[in-house]
Amino acid sequence: MSGDERPSAPTELDRTGREALRELATREPATLRAASSYLEELASWKSRREEGEATAAADPETYPDGVPERATVSVTEIGGTEYYYYQWREGDEIRSTTERR
Numbered sequence: 001m002s003g004d005e006r007p008s009a010p011t012e013l014d015r016t017g018r019e020a021l022r023e024l025a026t027r028e029p030a031t032l033r034a035a036s037s038y039l040e041e042l043a044s045w046k047s048r049r050e051e052g053e054a055t056a057a058a059d060p061e062t063y064p065d066g067v068p069e070r071a072t073v074s075v076t077e078i079g080g081t082e083y084y085y086y087q088w089r090e091g092d093e094i095r096s097t098t099e100r101r
Contacts, residue, residue, distance in 0.1 A: 049075055064099055075101065 009021050024035060063069055063086065071088035082101040087094065 049077075064097065067097060 009018065013021065024032060027035075063071065063073075067086045068088050071086040074085045074087075076083050076085050076098075084099045084101055085096065086099070087096040089095070
C-alpha cells in the first residue's frame with residue numbers, strides 16, 4: 001500500500017464494529033493512536049481473562065466444596081480483585097457462589 005492509500009477495514013467485523021471504525025476514521029491521528037493503544041491493552045486483558053476462565057472451567061480441582069463440576073464458571077473483576085463465579089441448576093432452582101481467585 002502506498003502512503004496515499006487509505007487502509008481497508010477488516011472484513012470480519014460485525015455492524016457495530018464497522019460503525020465504530022467509521023466513527024474513529026473521522027478522528028485526529030493522536031486520538032487514533034490512543035484508541036489503538038487502549039484496544040491492544042483491552043485485547044490482551046480479555047485474552048488473559050478468557051484463558052483463566054477456560055482453565056477454571058476445565059479444572060475440576062478449582063471447584064469449591066459443594067459446587068458440581070457441571071457448574072458454569074466465569075471470572076469477574078470487582079474493585080481490582082478477580083473472583084470465580086460458579087452457577088449451576090439444582091432442579092428448578094439456580095444456585096451460585098462466588099470465590100476470590
